[in-house]
Amino acid sequence: MTDKFDLLILAELQQDARLPTPELAHRVGLSAPSCYRRVRALRESGLIEREVALVAxxxxxxxxxxxxxxxxxxxxxxxxxxxxxxxQREPEVMDLWYVTGEQDFVLQVAARDMQSYEQFTRRVLHARDQVRSFKTLVVMGQHKRCGALLPG
Structure with a gap:
């Protein structure tokens, strides 16, 4: 069961997972040893799945x-x-969601250029009999990335 301090810790770590424990403890109002134990418990419980570097x-x-x-x-x-x-094995597929509605999957795909994307569609989508259709939306701009789940 999470409490107010766990939620504060999660909010801080979602903004910067590299915060040193003493700084994190100061920000959330705990002692460093208490904060360390809580972070370890959050990892062990699965609330913190992993800590990664986001690369553009x-x-x-x-x-x-x-x-x-x-x-x-x-x-x-x-x-x-x-x-x-x-x-999951395709390097161009950055994110993959199985969804409800008219479509079955939503993929976030990165490409070097439109030619490489066309090659991806031929190799990965057109080549599979189980794919009925697909629709491509080209991202013109990204205004929020990896939005954190903040306490609320």
């Missing part, structure tokens, strides 16, 4: 981002599982 794809040569809405021929458990496993 454009700085790595992937300047184009697309959201791809994928519809399968049939929404069957085995087909869905195979599709998830397959898409």
């Amino acid at each position: 794809p454009s700085t790595m040569g992937w300047p184009i981002t697309m959201l791809v809405l994928v519809t399968l021929e049939r929404d069957h458990g085995r087909i869905v599982d195979e599709m998830i496993a397959s898409l």
